[in-house]
Amino acid sequence: MGGKASLFLILGFSLIFMTAGNHFHRMALETTDNAVSYYNQSKANYIANTGVNMVINKLFLDAAQVDGTFNYNFDAGSCVVTLSTINAYQNIRQLLAVGTFNNTTKTIRIVLKPSLFSKYAYFSNSEGTNINWTTADTVWGPFHTNGDLRVNGYPVFHGKVSVGGKEVKVSGKAKYLGGFQKGINIAIPTNGVTAVGGNAEASAIFTGKPLIYLDFRGDSIRYRFNTTSAWTYKLASTFAPNGVIYAQDAEVHVRGNVKGQYSLAVSGTSGSTGQIFIDDNIYYNTDPRTNPSSTDMLGLVAKRNVIITNNAANNSDVVIQASVYAETGSFTAQNHDTRPYAGIIDLYGGITQKTRGPVGIIGGGGISNGFSKRYRYDERLLVSYPPFFPGCGSFEVVSWLE
Amino acid sequence: MGTGQMMLTVGAMLLLAMTILTVNRGFLTTDSSMMQNRYDIMSVSLATSLIEAAIRLPFDNKTDGAAVTSPSSLTSVSALGIETGESRNLPGDFNDFDDYNCYKTNPKIDTVSYSGTNRTAFFSSLIRVDYVSANDPSVISTVPTYHKRILVKVFTPGLQDTISMSTVYSYWYFR
Numbered sequence: 001m002g003g004k005a006s007l008f009l010i011l012g013f014s015l016i017f018m019t020a021g022n023h024f025h026r027m028a029l030e031t032t033d034n035a036v037s038y039y040n041q042s043k044a045n046y047i048a049n050t051g052v053n054m055v056i057n058k059l060f061l062d063a064a065q066v067d068g069t070f071n072y073n074f075d076a077g078s079c080v081v082t083l084s085t086i087n088a089y090q091n092i093r094q095l096l097a098v099g100t101f102n103n104t105t106k107t108i109r110i111v112l113k114p115s116l117f118s119k120y121a122y123f124s125n126s127e128g129t130n131i132n133w134t135t136a137d138t139v140w141g142p143f144h145t146n147g148d149l150r151v152n153g154y155p156v157f158h159g160k161v162s163v164g165g166k167e168v169k170v171s172g173k174a175k176y177l178g179g180f181q182k183g184i185n186i187a188i189p190t191n192g193v194t195a196v197g198g199n200a201e202a203s204a205i206f207t208g209k210p211l212i213y214l215d216f217r218g219d220s221i222r223y224r225f226n227t228t229s230a231w232t233y234k235l236a237s238t239f240a241p242n243g244v245i246y247a248q249d250a251e252v253h254v255r256g257n258v259k260g261q262y263s264l265a266v267s268g269t270s271g272s273t274g275q276i277f278i279d280d281n282i283y284y285n286t287d288p289r290t291n292p293s294s295t296d297m298l299g300l301v302a303k304r305n306v307i308i309t310n311n312a313a314n315n316s317d318v319v320i321q322a323s324v325y326a327e328t329g330s331f332t333a334q335n336h337d338t339r340p341y342a343g344i345i346d347l348y349g350g351i352t353q354k355t356r357g358p359v360g361i362i363g364g365g366g367i368s369n370g371f372s373k374r375y376r377y378d379e380r381l382l383v384s385y386p387p388f389f390p391g392c393g394s395f396e397v398v399s400w401l402e
Numbered sequence: 403m404g405t406g407q408m409m410l411t412v413g414a415m416l417l418l419a420m421t422i423l424t425v426n427r428g429f430l431t432t433d434s435s436m437m438q439n440r441y442d443i444m445s446v447s448l449a450t451s452l453i454e455a456a457i458r459l460p461f462d463n464k465t466d467g468a469a470v471t472s473p474s475s476l477t478s479v480s481a482l483g484i485e486t487g488e489s490r491n492l493p494g495d496f497n498d499f500d501d502y503n504c505y506k507t508n509p510k511i512d513t514v515s516y517s518g519t520n521r522t523a524f525f526s527s528l529i530r531v532d533y534v535s536a537n538d539p540s541v542i543s544t545v546p547t548y549h550k551r552i553l554v555k556v557f558t559p560g561l562q563d564t565i566s567m568s569t570v571y572s573y574w575y576f577r
Contacts, residue, residue: 004407004410006410006411006414006415007410007411007413007414009414010414010415010417010418011414011417013418013421014417014418014421017421017422017425018421018425020425021424021425021428021429024428024429024432025428025431025432027432027436028431028432028435028436028439031435031436031439032435032439034439034443035439035442035443035446038442038443038446039442039446039565042446042449042450042567043567046453046567046568046569047569049569049570050539050551050569050570053549053569053570053571053572053574054536054539054549054570054572056572056574056576057536057548057549057572057573057574059574060573060574060575060576061548072538072539072540073538073540074539074540074568074570075540075566075568075569112576115576115577142577144577160577162577164468164469165467165468166467181575182460182466182467182468183460183465183466183467183468183469183575184469184575184577185468185469186577392577394576394577395576396576396577397576
């Protein structure tokens with residue numbers, strides 16, 4: 001009896017030990033599977049990333065890179081990258097990379113869209129030699145200069161900052177809350193204005209008129225070709241059905257109440273042509289600062305300069321709600337250094353200019369001549385833009401999904 | 403207790419002893435396997451960390467502060483690695499991707515301590531950066547291109563195999 005009992009007892013213990021051993025054995029196998037899976041997935045991911053880099057470089061070098069499929073063998077695995085256009089009208093491209101290693105696949109999906117200058121809160125090709133960003137300067141939204149960024153104080157940049165050159169620290173320290181990147185050159189095109197104008201409907205093209213006064217008046221637009229002639233009135237939606245107004249070889253004076261989405265492009269390289277003068281406040285019918293659902297949007301696209309006119313209307317503040325683009329010139333104020341103090345430029349939008357232009361003179365502890373600045377980025381420009389606004393010639397990554 | 407019962411008891415004891423030995427051997431194997439897998443995972447993590455640290459840097463020393471328009475403007479093949487003033491012991495000061503090439507002949511040793519024990523594991527990493535062909539990333543180029551391959555190998559005395567990870571980093575930027 002005692003022998004049988006001990007046998008059952010020992011068999012019971014053996015069963016317990018074997019069960020526990022089996023569990024440990026399975027745990028070891030699962031741990032191994034986990035390690036192998038981690039390794040395979042990491043390898044597949046880097047193989048997919050390799051394919052992404054190889055193809056995205058093609059797109060970087062040639063924005064017109066045609067759609068296609070690219071196959072690569074790398075690191076004992078393989079990758080298939082498909083470049084496709086998913087929206088031909090807006091030229092939105094997709095990159096789909098599938099990396100494979102040891103029967104493990106990783107997929108990376110990237111969506112890119114053309115990069116437009118309108119997205120910048122501030123863009124310049126050159127910052128000039130002695131213009132600094134100082135403690136009083138705060139920039140919201142993306143910032144780029146192809147030159148050096150001079151810091152003299154404690155400016156704050158809320159969006160991403162990129163520079164073609166380098167940061168020059170005169171004194172102080174800038175705060176880059178959205179990140180900072182060097183070595184990026186984004187050339188201003190030489191045909192940005194004509195490219196916009198090329199999209200204008202015949203009804204919205206001015207030719208042979210060297211001087212144009214154009215007023216936005218909500219649903220309508222009026223214009224004339226000197227200060228004494230009668231105005232011509234047009235319903236804005238029929239005058240410029242796709243939103244583009246183009247003045248060839250002209251000087252355009254603009255002001256008014258913008259209702260809808262428009263781009264005003266002005267070409268010309270001689271005399272005073274190719275310039276847009278802002279004669280008075282130009283503002284949105286529905287102010288996006290108080291009503292974020294506003295769809296009003298304006299692009300002022302000049303071949304040379306966008307200038308705040310020196311006139312009575314602009315002697316005590318000026319409101320500008322627009323995305324400004326000066327292809328070969330600057331955004332500046334007329335007679336900025338000789339006119340009296342004229343108040344504040346209340347700009348809501350963004351500025352792209354070839355060379356940073358002056359709008360006022362500092363003296364006596366404040367602004368002695370011209371304007372002080374109150375620039376605020378229109379954050380709608382991150383996702384929307386005035387019609388056919390000039391492009392940077394490259395893409396931007398909209399999403400990167402791994 | 404009769405002779406038969408005595409025999410049964412002795413047999414049972416032998417069976418139990420064999421079972422315990424087998425299970426114990428299994429535990430030791432499991433422990434070894436789990437430790438090996440632990441090293442594997444840590445090695446892959448270390449390799450991944452090194453690659454991620456490298457690809458957050460500018461593509462080339464020549465693109466750190468300026469854009470380039472031709473591969474010939476990039477660092478020459480023979481100069482891939484750290485520049486004057488940089489130290490392989492201070493990777494935080496590296497300013498471009500190929501600075502990690504400095505690890506290729508002199509393995510960088512990383513120390514990992516296990517939390518809660520006195521055990522310390524030493525992982526050595528060997529990194530090599532090369533230009534690769536624009537048409538085939540598996541082919542090393544003898545001239546600068548817009549594509550660089552980083553190869554990371556991680557090994558440790560406790561690891562049976564060397565972990566090898568690799569990826570290609572190309573020159574591009576979109577804003």
